[in-house]
Amino acid sequence: xxxxxxxxxxxxxxxxxxxxxxxxxxxxxxxxxxxxxxxxxxxxxxxxxxxxxxxxxxxxxxxxxxxxxxxxxxxxxxxxxxxxxxxxxxxxxxxxxxxxxxxxxxxxxxxxxxxxxxxxxxxxxxxxxxxxxxxxxxxxxxxxxxxxxxxxxxxxxxxxxxxxxx
Numbered sequence: 001x002x003x004x005x006x007x008x009x010x011x012x013x014x015x016x017x018x019x020x021x022x023x024x025x026x027x028x029x030x031x032x033x034x035x036x037x038x039x040x041x042x043x044x045x046x047x048x049x050x051x052x053x054x055x056x057x058x059x060x061x062x063x064x065x066x067x068x069x070x071x072x073x074x075x076x077x078x079x080x081x082x083x084x085x086x087x088x089x090x091x092x093x094x095x096x097x098x099x100x101x102x103x104x105x106x107x108x109x110x111x112x113x114x115x116x117x118x119x120x121x122x123x124x125x126x127x128x129x130x131x132x133x134x135x136x137x138x139x140x141x142x143x144x145x146x147x148x149x150x151x152x153x154x155x156x157x158x159x160x161x162x163x164x165x166x
Contacts, residue, residue, distance in 0.1 A: 060150045063124075073101050074117055075126060076160045078143040079151035086130050086140045089118065 067075065074096060081087055093114040096102055102110040118138060121127040126147060131139040143151070155161040 056146055057150060060147060061154075064150070064154065070101070070103075071117065071120065073099075073160065075121060075147075076151050076155040076158070077101070078127070078148065079155040079161055081143065081148070083145045083148050084142060086142055088140050089115075089138045092118070092141070 064072070064075070077096065077099065078087075093111055096114055096117075097110050102113050104110065105113065108116075115138070118127065118141065122129050122138070122141065127141045127143055129138055130142050133139050152161070152163075156163060
């Protein structure tokens with residue numbers, strides 16, 4: 001496994017995976033099945049972009065189908081942000097509340113519900129925690145490119161977001 005990880009660095013595979021753990025696991029799975037020669041790895045390097053794109057998109061699409069009804073609009077809303085944009089938790093909280101995504105359930109505050117839902121998305125590796133406060137609370141997060149593309153396409157498909165071209 002050490003050889004695989006060293007070669008991953010050499011071929012810069014983790015950069016192509018955009019930090020998505022699912023992509024990293026998939027690539028390791030492919031690497032474990034090929035010959036460990038530089039020629040085979042170079043061939044894989046050339047075709048890896050399309051492999052990651054198609055397989056992970058299908059997995060994301062399938063995962064989305066099984067999301068709870070209350071998580072779907074939250075994940076789609078990330079389509080309004082830019083790739084690699086650091087999203088402030090307080091700002092996201094007020095945006096989700098303002099859009100009406102947070103409903104008063106079981107006497108919990110809307111802010112606490114937002115925190116719980118965001119932590120749920122982070123635990124699923126859909127959203128990345130960028131900064132935490134000293135007491136471990138989420139301060140900011142971001143969404144990686146592959147999932148952002150899905151959110152933008154799905155949001156448009158479901159008439160969740162409307163893109164206006166200038």
